[in-house]
Amino acid sequence: MNASNQKQSVLVWDMPIRIFHWLLAISFAGAWLTSESEAQQMIHYAFGYSACILVLFRIIWGIVGTRYARFSQFIKGPAETIHHIKSLMTGSEHSGLGHNPAGALVMISLMILILLIGLTGYWSIKEFLGDVMSEAHETIANITLVVVVIHVAAAIIMSFLQKENLVKSMLSGKKEGTSDQAIRYPMYLLGALLAIAWVYSFYLIVGGSLPALTQ
Ligand code: HEM
Ligand code: HEM
Numbered sequence: 777m778n779a780s781n782q783k784q785s786v787l788v789w790d791m792p793i794r795i796f797h798w799l800l801a802i803s804f805a806g807a808w809l810t811s812e813s814e815a816q817q818m819i820h821y822a823f824g825y826s827a828c829i830l831v832l833f834r835i836i837w838g839i840v841g842t843r844y845a846r847f848s849q850f851i852k853g854p855a856e857t858i859h860h861i862k863s864l865m866t867g868s869e870h871s872g873l874g875h876n877p878a879g880a881l882v883m884i885s886l887m888i889l890i891l892l893i894g895l896t897g898y899w900s901i902k903e904f905l906g907d908v909m910s911e912a913h914e915t916i917a918n919i920t921l922v923v924v925v926i927h928v929a930a931a932i933i934m935s936f937l938q939k940e941n942l943v944k945s946m947l948s949g950k951k952e953g954t955s956d957q958a959i960r961y962p963m964y965l966l967g968a969l970l971a972i973a974w975v976y977s978f979y980l981i982v983g984g985s986l987p988a989l990t991q
Contacts, residue, residue, distance in 0.1 A: 781954045781956075782954065782955075783952050783953065783954065784952070784953070784954070784955065785950045785951070785952060786873075786950060786951065786952075786953040786954070786955060786957055786958035787949050787950055787958050787959050787962060788844050788873045788874070788945065788949060788950065788951045788953070788957075788958070788959060789844065789845075789945065789946060789949040790841070790842045790845060790949065790959060790961070790962055790963040790966075790967070791949070791962050791963050791964050791966065791967025791968075792833070792837055792841070792845070792963055792966045792967045792970050793834075793837070793841070793844075793845050793949075794946060794947065794949055794967065795967040795968075795970050795971050795974075796830050796833065796834050796837070796970065797946055798946075798947075799826075799830055799970075799971065799974050800827055800830045800831070800890070802823075803823045803824070803826050803827035803830065803974075804823075804827055804890070804920070804924065806819070806823035807820055807823035807824040807827060807893075807917075808917070808921070810823065811917070818981070818982050818983075818984065818990065819982055821897070821901075821981055821982075821989065821990050822977075822978045822979075822981040822982040823978070824893065824894055824897050825894060825977065825981050825989060826974050826977050826978045826981070827890050827893075827894070828890060828891055828893075828894035829973065829974065829977050830970075830974065831887045831890050831891055832891075833970060833973075834887060835887070842959045842960075842961065842963065843874075843959050844873065844874040844875070844959065847884075849874045849875075850874050850875040850876075850877065850880040851877075851880055851884065852877040852880075856877055857877040857878060857881065860876060860877045860878055861878050864876075864878065864937075873951050873953045873957050876934075879927075879930060879931075879934070882923060882926060882927050882930065883927070885923055886920065886923055886924065886927060889916060889919065889920040889923065890920065892916050893913060893916050893917050893920060896909050896910075896912045896913035896916060897913050898989065899913075900913050901989075901990065901991065931943055931946075940952060949962065
């Protein structure tokens, strides 16, 4: 066995992906927790819109990002996805270090749902189509919560099946693999810029500096 195919801890998730993920989880939880209080309305909008900004960034990063960030790496056709789900049921493992095709479906659905929540939230404020948009907003938010619960449960179950803590990997960026499977650059600077952009957009919205979005 040479050094390149010996198992070790290798970098898979770059910094922008990890910052994206945990800020998205915080934004979703924050928007959820502030959704019913009128006093916290601006905080609700700020969390909600900053979640959408994160998803828009992730779409660009899915096209130009590092190896495992790219959509082409984990979005597979229906045949391959079904084959993957079947092999999960028979207990065989997903080979490769990126997202598995079934999980990827859930993750992409979450991103689309967040954008839809943002759009219907914006239209609710503009009182577009009467109550229709606020009804749609609440319904889509509830559906998203169900998908989030499935997503978190799947991450925990898959961690047991694969005998690798996937939640810890989303924090450290590392998984067990061979050196040729590692990504080369952690992209710390871009991760920091994304975090700053999130804080700045939150600050602008919560302070009412972007009235076109909140009035
Ligand atoms: C991840 C993001 C978001 C989540 C999970 C979320 C969730 C919710 C939920 C559950 C409600 C219903 C509260 C209730 O009355 O019981 C609500 C209400 C509302 N949300 Fe959001 N929201 C998000 C983002 C946004 C955004 C970006 C906006 C845009 C400004 C927005 C604007 C509103 C408005 C105006 C209402 C009140 C609707 C009405 O009853 O008239 N939300 N949101
Ligand atoms: C405590 C809660 C959460 C945990 C433990 C968790 C865990 C994870 C893990 C382990 C992965 C990587 C899966 C893999 O290895 O293939 C992942 C990816 C992902 N999660 Fe979560 N998640 C949580 C909350 C959320 C929330 C609230 C959202 C969205 C509303 C979300 C959206 C996503 C997305 C979009 C990805 C794909 C990441 C990417 O490729 O950029 N997660 N999550």
